[in-house]
Amino acid sequence: MIESRRLIEQVLVSEQPCLGAVFCSYTFDPSYFEDRILRALLRLQGDPEEEAVRYHEEARAALRETPVACFVDARVRRGGRRLPYDLQLIRERTFHPKVILVLYDGEARVAVGSGNATRPGHEQNAELFFTRTLRYDVPADAAFLRNVDRFLRSCAALATHPGTQLTLVRSALAARISGTPFPSGHAPTDALFVDTFSASMLDHLKEALPEDARVTRVGILSPFFELDDLDIANDTTGLASVLSELLALRPGSPPPLDLGVPWEDAPLAPPSGGGTPVLAEGEGRLWASRYRESVDGEDIERLEYFGVNRVTAKRVELQLGSGRPGRYEREAFEHEIAEGRMWPVEPPTVHAPRRILERIVRDHEVQLWLHPTATLTPAGRASRRPLHAKLFLLTVTSAGRTLTYALVGSANASAAALSRGVEQGGNVETGVLLCLDGEVRLSEMLPSLVCAPFESVRFEEREAPGADVDFSAWLEDVVHDAADRTLTVTWSQQGPAGLEAWSWWYLDRELAKGVGPGSGPVVLSDFELAAAGAELEFRAAGRSWLVPIRVADLAMLPTSAHLAGLGVRELLALLARRVGAERLSTLREQRGVAGVDAILDSVFGEGFGPTDVFKAWWGLKEDLLAASTVSAFRYRLLGPMGARTLWERLRDLPRDSVSDDEIWVYGCELLRELEQLVLPESADLEAKQALLAELRTLLRADLTRLRPRGAGWLDGVVRFYGLEGTHGKT
Structure with a gap:
């Protein structure tokens, strides 16, 4: 598992070309997605700020060859989309998963976690992701990918429109895992992808636990909880909260609960204008210590929090932020207070259901863990890092072993996220279930957590956002x-x-x-x-x-408006490598069609000849061999700058500029190149061959119709191109 700051580098950056990708997110920032995420994924070279137009043309060209689909919640996404990836909106349910699937030729990469496709979700918040590189030919890896694929299929069924790019990504994945056998029934599964289309998250957790398991500890890390409710927490109705459901997944004595929550008002400095704190009055409270230490010859600013449990004449007994006990000489402690480097903090404000937790505290030992939103950089500057990670840990004993089952994903500690599946009106959520050896606690997964007594904090409910009309x-x-x-x-x-x-x-x-x-x-x-x-x-x-x-x-979308409606000579120049697409676009923008014609006259002379056409077909053949995806192959065959378009432009030329015989020979030569094209072995070979067959069929039909009649010299040409079966005898 990784925190999101390294997500782009670990999942999206590769020396291999991407074959397709899918992103699922609750909130969505198009500007960040296009300028940061797609730039890394598609290996774009342009600068979205310094060369915006050039960058977006480069990105548009890349998206035409690499399918990218995004699923987002329609109610909370931002506007500002400029690029033509599929953005599919979900309205029927709260759509809350955070999933990334990226396909390469030899492997796939997945990330499942808590961070949205926004700058905070990928760079600023404290997020948690499960990431893994998966091989298509490994049964366990292919099984994981099949589960992700089923989830994506269900997402498409909920979307407001079917889109086009997800089908291409799923086809590329299917071509690579269809021949991989399923894992044997006894093969261990160390990571299981789960979602709420198939069952609730609580049901997934319950099914994962061994039948004889006894739960010895529960850990919950969540920035958001279900709303408190007197009916949920009173003695008559009993406690029906999702927290209690988690604690009761297996019968037995009440297990202790570790609860990780955001500490949004964590201080970075002592309050201004106050007097010197009195140590004896700070028992039972959280304290802060800000100091400098030398690391590798460099002074680093540090900030730590701890609890003062007891003050004696000579010592101060502490509970460190890690939860371990500690001691401090009283004289040194009071010196730090006098210097303003130690101070008691105000009771932290925690957004969690107080009544529900108070009821749980009656039956369970509860240890509170706070994540400070405000932190210090090594240089001492203030920095915000809000908690947005979600993690559920269940430590159990089973068959003499201690194991911890971990659920990493998108679900908060609420009934809509954990207790109900999609069919029961719950959220769309995803996660990965892991089985870890021994007891694993929240503080080991997120070391920035601060242990705090339950009584030392002040609970507040978050206000639920008001519903807004979306016409x-x-x-x-x-x-x-x-x-x-x-x-x-x-x-x-x-x-x-x-x-x-x-x-x-x-x-x-x-x-x-x-x-x-x-x-x-x-x-x-x-x-x-x-x-x-x-x-x-x-x-x-x-x-x-x-x-x-x-x-x-x-495939039909021009890279820019200046490359729409290209003529025969422009297409010949492009395919024969006599001019690049970017150069041609610039010339058309600056000089217009007449100016481009003048330049093409210097390349071809007046008109064009057989050599120009044959060079274009040879260039096309190289392009087809270099196409890494089915989309790229299809674009080179059928797109506005591809083989079919150039052939149709040639076929439909006025006959006062070129003869029927000449056009027919050009078509025969294209057919010959396509017939002799030997594509490299790949998982996409069958799909590419089907596209080739489609164009060859079109060409044969055109050549049948265009073949000159009554010319004796044609017999040898027909035999050369192998067209006897199509054209018959002269």
């Missing part, structure tokens, strides 16, 4: 067809009441307006997806919402 729920899907240059907006059959006047906008341009919900699809023509935005703005009731625009077929 964008009326839009079921927004799809851009790059080939037809259309935007299709499909109304949902249901949505929030009260929708009156509304309008749709794209980059400050009004596309449509009306009153009240519409029905069915609305098709808007002459639409181009700009690099500056991939969202439709929905305005209503004085507010606006940003709805993701899905691209129907990324």
